[in-house]
Amino acid sequence: MATLWTGGTIYTMERAGETVEAVLEKDGQIVAVGSADSLLPQATTVRDLQGNVMYPGFVDSHLHIIGYGEKLMHIDVSNVTSKEELLHIIRDRMQGTSAEQWVVAIGMNETGYTEPIFPTLSELDALGEAHLIIKRSCHHLILANSKALAFAGITNDTPSPEGGIIDKKNGQLTGVLKDTALYLIVNHMPYYTPEYIEEALQKSVASLQSYGLVGGHSEDLSYFGPPSQPINAYRKIVDAQKSFKVHLLQHHTVFEEVAMLNEQSTPYVQFGAMKIFVDGAFGGRTAALREPYCDDPNNYGILVHSTSQLEQYVQLARHYGQTVAVHAIGDLAIDIILDVFAAFPPREGQLDRLIHCSLVDDVILEKLAALPIAVDMQPQFVQGEYLAELVKLGEKRAQGLHPLKSLLDRGLIVAGGSDAPIEVPNPLYGIYAAVTRRNFGESHDGFGPQEKISRFDAVRLYTVGSAEIIAQEHTRGKIKEGYSADFTVFEDDIFEVDIEKVPHIHVAYTVVDGRIVYENTKNRCEA
Numbered sequence: 001m002a003t004l005w006t007g008g009t010i011y012t013m014e015r016a017g018e019t020v021e022a023v024l025e026k027d028g029q030i031v032a033v034g035s036a037d038s039l040l041p042q043a044t045t046v047r048d049l050q051g052n053v054m055y056p057g058f059v060d061s062h063l064h065i066i067g068y069g070e071k072l073m074h075i076d077v078s079n080v081t082s083k084e085e086l087l088h089i090i091r092d093r094m095q096g097t098s099a100e101q102w103v104v105a106i107g108m109n110e111t112g113y114t115e116p117i118f119p120t121l122s123e124l125d126a127l128g129e130a131h132l133i134i135k136r137s138c139h140h141l142i143l144a145n146s147k148a149l150a151f152a153g154i155t156n157d158t159p160s161p162e163g164g165i166i167d168k169k170n171g172q173l174t175g176v177l178k179d180t181a182l183y184l185i186v187n188h189m190p191y192y193t194p195e196y197i198e199e200a201l202q203k204s205v206a207s208l209q210s211y212g213l214v215g216g217h218s219e220d221l222s223y224f225g226p227p228s229q230p231i232n233a234y235r236k237i238v239d240a241q242k243s244f245k246v247h248l249l250q251h252h253t254v255f256e257e258v259a260m261l262n263e264q265s266t267p268y269v270q271f272g273a274m275k276i277f278v279d280g281a282f283g284g285r286t287a288a289l290r291e292p293y294c295d296d297p298n299n300y301g302i303l304v305h306s307t308s309q310l311e312q313y314v315q316l317a318r319h320y321g322q323t324v325a326v327h328a329i330g331d332l333a334i335d336i337i338l339d340v341f342a343a344f345p346p347r348e349g350q351l352d353r354l355i356h357c358s359l360v361d362d363v364i365l366e367k368l369a370a371l372p373i374a375v376d377m378q379p380q381f382v383q384g385e386y387l388a389e390l391v392k393l394g395e396k397r398a399q400g401l402h403p404l405k406s407l408l409d410r411g412l413i414v415a416g417g418s419d420a421p422i423e424v425p426n427p428l429y430g431i432y433a434a435v436t437r438r439n440f441g442e443s444h445d446g447f448g449p450q451e452k453i454s455r456f457d458a459v460r461l462y463t464v465g466s467a468e469i470i471a472q473e474h475t476r477g478k479i480k481e482g483y484s485a486d487f488t489v490f491e492d493d494i495f496e497v498d499i500e501k502v503p504h505i506h507v508a509y510t511v512v513d514g515r516i517v518y519e520n521t522k523n524r525c526e527a
Contacts (some may be wrong), residue, residue, distance in 0.1 A: 001026065001044045001045060002024055002025070002026040002031065002042055002043050002044050002045075003024070003025045003026070003043060003044070003045045003046070003047055003514060004022055004023070004024050004025075004036065004039055004040060004042075004043035004045070004046045004047065005022065005023045005024075005025065005047045005049060005054065005487070006021060006022035006023070006036040006046065006047075006048070006049065007047075007048040007049040007050060007051065008049025008050065008051050008052045008053055008054055008489075009049075009052075009053045009054070009493060010022070010023060010033075010049075010053075010054045010479060011053070011054065011055050011056075011459075011479070011495070012033065012056075012478055012479040012480060013055065013056050013459065013460060013463045013464055013477065013478050013479065014478055014479075014480060016454075016456040017456075017495075020033045020034060020479065021034065021035045021036050022034060022035060022036040022039050022040075023054075023479055023485075023487075024039045024042055024043060025485040025514040026514075027514075028484065028485050028513030028514050028515075029482065029483070029484065029485055029514075030479065030480060030481055030482065030483045030484070030485050031481065032481055033479060033480065033481060049489065050508075052489050052490065052491055052508040053489065053490050053491070053492065053493045053494070054479070054487050054488070054489045055459065055463065055479075055487065055488045055489075055490070055494075056463040056464075056476070056477050056478050056479050056483075056486065056487065056488070057213075057214030057215065057463070057476075057484070057486030057487055057488050057510070057511065057512065058211075058212050058213050058214065058427045058462040058463060058466075058488040059213065059214060059215040059216060059217070059245070059462060059463070059466035059467070059476075059477075060208070060213055060215075060216040060217070060416075060417045060418050060420070060425050060427065060462070060466070061216075061217050061376050061415035061416055061417040061461075061462070061465065061466040061469055062217055062219075062355055062376045062378065062415075062417030062418070062419055063216050063217070063218055063417055063418050063419055063420040063421075063425055064218055064219055064220055064223075064419075064420065064421065065201065065204045065205070065208070065216055065218040065220060065246065065420075066197060066200050066201050066204060066218070066220040066223075066224060066230055066233070067139075067200075067220065067223070067420075067421050068204045068207070068208075068420040068421045068425060069199070069200030069201055069202070069203045069204030069205075069207075070104070070106065070200050070421070071106045071107065071420075071421035072200070072203045072204065072207060073199065073200055073203065074104040074105065074106055075089060075090065075093055075103070075104065075105040075106065076105075076106060076107055077089060077090075077105045077106065077107050077108050077134070078106070078107030078108075078109065078137060079107075080107075080108065081112055081113060081114070082113050082114055082115075083110070083113055083115070083117060083118070083119055086105070086108060086119065086134075087119060087123060087127065089105070090103065090105055090127050090132065090134070091127045091128065094127050094128030094129075094130050094132065095128060097128065097130040098129075098130065099129040099130060099147075100130075100131075101130045101131070102130060102131040102132075102133070102148075102189060102190075102191060103128070103130050103131065103132045103133075104132075104133055104134075104135070105132075105133075105134045105135065106134075106135045106421055107135070107137050107421070108134050108135065108136050108137060108143070109136065109137040109283075109384065109385070110136075111283075111384075111385050111387075111388040112384075116388075118143060118174075118175075118176060119134075119143060119175075120174070120175070121145070121146060121173060121174055121175035124143060124144075124145040124146075124175055125145050125146050125147075127145070129147070130147070131145065131147045131148040131151055132144065132145040132147070132148055133145075133148050133185060133186065135186075136283055136284065137283065137384075137385075137422055138281040138282070138283035138284065138422060139281075139421070139422055140178060140179050140182075140280045140281040140283060140284050140286060141176065141177070141178050141179075141182070141281075141283060141284040141286075142176075142177050142182045142185070142186065143175050143176055143177075144175050144177060144185055145175060146173075146175075148185055149173060149175065149185075151185065151188075152184040152185045152188065153184075154166060154173065154177075154184060154185075155173070156168065156171055156172055156173055160181055161180050161181055161184070162180065162304075162305075163179055163180040163277075163302060163303070163304035163305060164177070164178055164179040164180030164181030164182070164183075164302075164304075165177070165178040165179065165181055165284075165286070165302070166181045178280060178284045178286050178302075179277075179280045179284070179286050179302060179304060180304060186223070187222070187223055192224045192225045192229070194229055194232065194233065197224050197225075197229055197230055197233045198233045198236060198237060201230075201233045201234065201237050201238070202237055205237065205238065205241075205243070205244045206518075207425075208244065208425055209243070209244065209510045209517050209518035210507065210510075210518050211425055211426045211427065211428075211507065212427065212428075212488040212489075212490065212507040212510050212518075213244075213425065213427065213488070213510065214244065214245060214486040214487075214488065214510060214511070214512050214517075215244055215245030215246060215247070215466075215486070215512075216244075216245075216246060216247070216417075216425075217246075217247040217248075217249065217272070217376075217415075217417065217466070217469075217470065218246055218247070218248055218249070219248070219249040219250075219251060219275045219325075220248065221248060221249075221250055221251055221254050221258060222251035222253050222254045226254075226257070227250075227254045227257055227258050227261070228261060231258075231261070231263060231269075234246060234248070234269045235269065238268050238269055239266055239268050239269050242267075242268055242512070242513070242515075243512050243515070243517035244268065244512065244517070245267065245268055245270075245486070245512065246268065246269050246270065247270045247272050247470050248269065248270065248271050248272060249272050249273055249274070249275040249325050250271065250272070250273070250274055250275060251274075251275045251276075252274050252275065252276050252313045252316070252317075255274050255316065255317070255320075255322075256316070258271065259320060267513075270470075272322075272323070272325070272470060273317070273322060273323040273324055273325040273352070273353055274313065274314075274316070274317040274322055274323070274324050274325065275324075275325050275326075275327070276305070276310065276313050276314075276324060276325070276326045276327070276337075277304045277305075277326075277327045278303065278304060278305065278310065278326050278327060278328040278333040278334075278336065278337050279301055279302060279303055279304060279327070279328060279329055279330050279332070279333035280301060280302055280304070280329070281329055282329065282330075282358070282385065282388075282389050282392055282393075283385065283388075285299055285301060285392065286301050286302045287301045287329040287330035287333065287358070287359070288300065288301040288302060288303045288329075288330040288332040288333040288336075289301050289330045289331060289332050289359070289393075290330075290331050290332045290335070291397070293392050293393070294391065294392060294393060294394045295391055295392055296392075300332070301330050301332070301333075303332070303333065303336070307336055307339075307340065310336070310337060310340050311340055311343070311344065314340055314341070314344045315344055318344055318346065318347075321347060323346050323350050323351060323352050323353065324341070324346075324352045324353070325352070325353035325354075325355055325376070326352070326353070326354060326355060327355045327356060328354055328355070328356060328357065329356045329357075329358040329359065330358070330359055331359045331360065331361065331364060331397075331400070334354065334357060334359070334360065334364055335363075335364060335367075337354070338354075338364070338367045338368065338371060338373075341371055341373060342367075342370075342371060345371075345372060346372060349471075350372065350471075351372050351373060351374045351413065351469070351471065352371070352372065352373045352374070353373070353374050353375075353376050353469060354368070354373055354374070354375050354376065355376040356376070356377070356378065356381070356419075357375050357376075357377065357403065357407070358381065358401065358402055359393070359397065359400055359401055360400040360403050360406065361400050364400075365403075365406055365407070365410055366410075368407070368410065368412060369410040369411065369412060373412070374412065374413035374414070374415065374468065374469045375407050375412055375413070375414045375415075376414075376415050376417060376469060377402075377403075377404060377407070377414055377415070377416055377417070377461070378416070378417050378418060378419045378422075378423060378430070379402075379404065379416055379430040379431070379433040379434035379458070379461070380418060380423040380424075380429055380430050380433045381402050381419075381423070382401075382402040382433055382437050382446075382447050382448065382451075383433050383438070383439045383440075383447075384439070386401070386402075386447040387447075389401060398448065399448065399450075401447075401448055402447075402448065402451065403451050404434055404451045404452070404453050405450065405451045405452065405453050406450075406451060408453060408457060413465060413468045413469055414461060414465050415461055415462075415465035415466045415468065415469040416430050416431075416434070416458070416461025416462045416465060416466065417430075417466075418430060426503070427462045427488075428494070428502055428503050428504075428505055429503050430458070430461070430462065431455070431458040431459060431461075431462070431494065431502060432499065432502045432503045434452070434453050434457075434458040434461065435452060435453065435454070435455055435458050435499060435502075436452065436499060437449060437451060437452050440503055441500075455494060455495050455499075456495070459494060459495075463477045463478070464477040464478060465477075484513060485511065485513055485514040486511060486512055486513065487510075487511040488507070488510060488511075489507070489508040489509050489510070489511065490505050490506065490507060490508060491505060491506045491507075491508050491520075492505045492506075506520060507520055508520050
């Protein structure tokens with residue numbers, strides 16, 4: 001059955017401003033684009049867009065799909081504005097839980113508090129008897145009460161693990177765990193059952209579809225028990241429903257284990273690059289810097305691995321013919337991993353992936369441009385904590401904070417993501433941030449305005465860019481003959497409405513392989 005989509009504005013994303021009148025789809029593929037009159041004789045059904053605006057299917061290039069589902073299941077504290085409010089919300093939840101249960105709060109961001117301080121361990125312990133962890137918005141720092149610390153066997157005498165920090169004051173635990181130290185708890189929480197993982201995944205996919213997303217690149221395989229558990233959930237839900245397309249990065253700690261499972265990629269669940277964390281994040285001052293933090297002059301951040309370890313991991317990926325995707329935020333971390341990539345390049349035609357790439361200078365930009373590497377950016381990172389990062393880094397270094405235009409100007413492939421659950425996985429939020437580089441409702445020229453990009457380039461991050469970064473630019477990311485019939489349809493035109501209205505545009509429906517997988521009930525598509 002061939003379906004003709006017409007009756008609205010259809011952007012191909014082949015080039016800026018290019019539209020077509022109609023798209024003919026058959027068996028999940030675009031077979032032709034052109035005028036409605038010329039294509040109508042080949043169609044067996046017609047879908048009337050009813051004046052809505054169609055784009056290639058939007059894909060989030062970096063998020064944690066199951067982790068985002070967890071945020072939907074637990075306490076979302078991302079909008080809390082004070083420590084007192086945080087404690088009040090958690091106390092209410094803990095009053096209804098038993099001593100053996102776990103309470104999880106996600107999204108704490110103390111930089112938005114009137115007084116930017118964490119609760120003390122004694123304050124956490126006073127909230128109730130259950131195990132408690134609070135995940136900071138960056139997910140590189142958690143707060144844990146004494147019961148959760150005891151669960152992991154963490155005492156005042158426990159040394160910090162390599163690549164992490166068990167925070168102590170005068171030799172006493174504070175409840176703060178940073179980077180690899182937090183895995184001592186979160187990777188071993190007892191409720192990570194198959195049923196729990198499946199519920200989180202189901203909730204996540206439904207939410208992502210409602211934002212107009214047809215797929216996402218995720219890293220979930222090392223956090224929920226053995227990697228077979230999350231893989232089985234993806235098979236049971238994503239593969240079975242065929243309504244979302246997932247590209248899975250593989251954390252280096254489970255990379256070979258996944259390889260031994262001999263899992264095969266499908267159109268809906270694909271296995272991709274080895275994932276490595278090189279450093280931490282600005283929030284906990286663990287992003288690795290060449291020069292110290294301005295407000296903590298003895299602190300240069302942390303490197304999760306030594307250079308020799310990074311070389312070993314990269315060579316392991318190369319042994320399997322695989323590319324590497326690295327989390328690197330600070331300039332030192334970026335510099336080190338680029339040297340490793342230069343020493344151990346991927347196969348001809350392959351691209352490694354640099355995730356976040358949050359602090360650069362001209363030297364780093366030139367290194368990037370000389371390597372077979374793509375950059376995975378999260379435009380929303382310029383919002384929220386920028387002013388706090390300015391204090392940590394100073395005016396001069398902040399000129400290279402969260403680049404976008406500098407990367408595109410050097411011809412680099414750049415994709416756009418949210419890093420959900422860290423940010424809201426609404427691609428319109430990322431597009432707004434990329435174009436304005438300011439928070440919603442503000443009117444200034446932007447944080448680092450020299451890095452602002454056009455609306456076309458911003459939309460391209462989530463369409464063409466997300467396809468290019470996984471070498472699928474010939475089959476996905478455009479509305480073009482031979483491409484997958486994945487579409488994101490909005491009620492308004494991203495390129496034409498006032499920029500302040502972009503974050504508020506409603507999704508009309510989300511289409512995967514020609515099938516409507518999400519529909520705003522106010523905008524039913526007539527067939």
